[in-house]
Every structure is written in structure tokens, then in C-alpha cells.
Amino acid sequence: MTANKSNKLLHLTIENGVANITLDNAPVNALCGSLIKALKQLLGELSYNKDVKVIVFDSANPDFFIAHVDINILEEQGILEELAKAAPEGLNIFQAVGEMLREQPQVTIVKLKGIARGGGAEFVAAADMCFAAAEKGKLAQCEALMGIIPGGGATQYLSSRMTRSRALEIILGAGLFDAATAERYGWINRALPDNEIDLFVNQLAQRIAALPEGVMAAVKKVLAPAKNVEGFKAENDGWATLAFTPRTAEIMKKVMANGAQTVAGELRLEELLRNIV
Template identity: 45%
Template sequence: MTYENFEAIRVAVDAGVATVTLDNPPVNVEDAKLVRDLTRFARTVATDSSVQVIVYQSANPDFFAAHADNGWMFDPSGLMALADPDGDPGLNPLQQLHERLRTLPQVTIAKLRGRLRAGGAELAMTADMRFAAAGETWLSQPESLMGIFPGGGGTQYLNRLVGRARGLEIALSGELYDSATAERYGWINREIAPQYLDAWVSTIARRIAALPTGVATAAKEAFDAAEASGPVPDLREEAKAHGKVYPSPPSVVARVRVLMDHGGQQPIGEIDLEGTLRSIPWPAAE
């Protein structure tokens, strides 16, 4: 298998471990380029028996993945154009991508540094494990500050990881969570001192890759089966509920335009995205 000619990711395979580096400047937005690249990668690696483990990381130490492309607030058709012809037609394109990644046969690990919000956090939650650089990693689902809620699988993934009460807190508070809180909540496996994160992830990835063929995949299947109702039973319900708030009304779209005019999807506006959003008044109810 070859992993070349991507626009927004780089892939390197060594000793049964595929390292996928998100490299979509300036802030690793989950846009059409990244969605297409990750979809093509997932299609290829799903049948690559030489890869036992996949590690996701970022080329940008400040942003693992900022969030989904805000441009889709202005042009929902741009998102829908990315629909996966082989995916569940009842899901939106981001759900389709995230489920394709979540259900890969390989063990997947997200190595986190910097900020990951909304679609970026959902992308990380598709991984089987998440390890974060302590004091250098922050997670958020700030969609409520944009008049929507997590709709790329986030409500279902959060519920599995942190439970309903904390999931609702994360989804509706619009807070930015540090790695210590994320670990305590179960959002990540653990936070690790930054200088040891690379070695930690490399070691666990290589140990898993060296297991006898089929062991890790069978273990994934068994753990999924332990969840009585199935791994993620209600993504269609999430899609249906999300349809009540997206595409957004003109007043909310106008608010996102203000965000974009104040540095949205650029480092200056993304470092304190939650604060930027809170500084923009909500429009009067229509």
C-alpha cells in the first residue's frame, strides 16, 4: 500500500505503525481537504494488513485540529458535497468520516498537543485511545456558542467516554478544558509530561503492533460487544436533532461572519475562541 499525494496529511508507516500527521495550515481546520484526505487514507488502510496501529498527531504544536470549517455555516452545500457514497445516508458527512475512522480494524491512538475543538475533538474521539501533553493540551466543544451543538458524532462519543451529565456540561458550557480535567472526566486516557509524550505513544503503539496477528482487532471487537446497545447506537438520532439547528438561521450565520472578521480560523482568533465568541452579542430572536 502507498500513502502519498495527500494535501492535508502526511503518512509514514514503520514496524506496523502508521503515523498520520495532520498538516493543514494555519490551524488544522477540518475542511474539505482534510476530510477528503482522511477518507482516502481510511479506505486504504482498512485493508492494509501490514498496519496494526494508527497514530494521529499534528504538525502544529498549538492546534491538534481547530474545528470543522466555519465556511460550512455560510454554505451548507459545501459540507453535503463531501457525502460518502459508501457511508450511512442517514448521517452527515462528518459523522460518516468519523465513523469510518472509529470503526477501522486497527488500534488507533490520538497523540494530542495544542487545542482541539468541535470537529477536531470529535476526530480525536474516534481513536481508541487518547494521550495528551500535560499543560499543553486543551479540549472544547464550543458549538453551543455558535448556535448549534456537536453534530459530528460528539454527543454520542462524549456520552460513551464521560457520561451524560459531563457530556451535557461540555457540550453546553462552551468551556475550554485542560488536560488534567479531561483526564479526570475520562475524555482522554491520561495526560503525560510533554517531554515524554512521544516516547510513551511510540512505545505503546509498537507493543500493540508486535502482538500476534489478529489479537488487537479481536480485542476491539470484544470491548465493543461489551457495550450492551452497540458501540454508538444513535448517530442517526444525533443527525436528526442537529437538523433542527443546522443549517443555521441568518442571524446566527451573521454572528459567525463577525467571528471570521475577528480572526476565526486564524491563530489570532483561535487561541481564545471561546472568549472571542462570547464577546459577540447574540442577535435578537427572530
């Protein structure tokens, strides 16, 4: 079975039981409300497709997988209200993105060739697996530099993948981690040379898709991700306490004025934020 489907934010191809979703929200793949809505709709459709066993996510942008949540996301008020109404009880709209991924019946794999920060890094951690290009694959939870804490599941996902001390380093240090370090910490599965990652991920996805019927579903059921309702609530409460303060608004305004959400600015975002702070 082969299929193709595209809109202005997502491109879908399906072949031999593997769906490939390419994110394409220029200039830096910011996680805006429209992109969240498009992902929700597409993943919902795929959840009913019994022929699809694996979903691979990549990016049309060679520098960014998902830069972070769109700093201007509050301008999409109608979409945010729609997403909030549809979010599972006890989850904010950003946590709902990660949980949507974790509850997807197919195996989800991120092929990380560029930068994933903030909500983008949370997306990576929510997927079943992630393989990153050693040369350009990078991850960061840089929210602390914006005067907030992660609010899309990072505190829960990181604490299940690594030691508490490493999660604290990632969140409070707010640095950009290379793929090799992320692999060593348990943040991703493997760091692979850029010229090998496509073949490796494609072969892995095809092998999973070709397994006898029922095997993949049974394994996902047996190895279901833990969900700490209290942990998600505590994360949201901590994020909400900081997210709407005048100080945070000032930081967001200044970082936008200094190049955030442009390619040049996002390549050195941590430096921009530290200069502001």
C-alpha cells in the same frame, strides 16, 4: 517495513507496523471538506494493509490538532455532495468521520499536543485512544456558543465515556478543558508531560503492533464500540434545526471577522464567541 507518503494536507510514515498520520492544514488545521476526503481515502487504503496494526494521528501545528470544522466548509459544495453520497445510511458527513475512525480495523491513537475543538474534539473521542500533552493539550465542544449543538457524534461519544452531568457541562458550558481535567472526566486516556508523550505513545504503539497475529483484531472485535442509530439521528436533527438559521449565520460571520481561523483568534476562540453572543 518502512513507507512514506505526503500530500498538502496529510503526511504518512509507516514503520514496524505503525502508521503515523500528521495533519497539516494551515493555519489551524480546520476540518474542511478536502481534509475529510483525504482522510477517508488514506484510511480506506490503510484498512487493506495487513502489515499496519496501529495508526497514530498527530499535527504539524504545535498549537492545534484540529481547530474545528471549517466555518467556510459550505464553499466546498462539490466535495460535500460527494461525501454525503458516500456516508453510511443514517449518518451526516461529520458523524461519518467519527464512525470511519471507530470502524478502522487498526488501533487508532491520537497524540494531542494542541487544541481540538468541535469536530476536532469529536475526532479525538472517536479514536480508540487519546493521550494529551499536559502543557498544551486542550479540548472543547464550543458549538453552543455558535448557536448550534455538536453534530459530528459528540453527544454519543461523550455519553459513553463519562457521566451525563459531565457531558452536559462540556456541551453547554462550552469551555476549553485542559488535559488533566479531560483525563479525570474520561474524555482521554491520560495527560502526560510534553517531554514524555512522544516516547510513551511510540512505545505503546510498537507494543501493540508486535503482538501475536490476530490478538489486536480479536480485542477490537470483542470491545467493539456501541452504535446508537437513534442517538445519531437525534443529534443530527437537533444540529440541523439550528445550523442554518439567520442567527447562526450572523454569529459565524462575526466570529470570522474577528479572527476565527487565524492562529491568534483561535487561541482565544471561546472569548471571541462569548463577546459576540
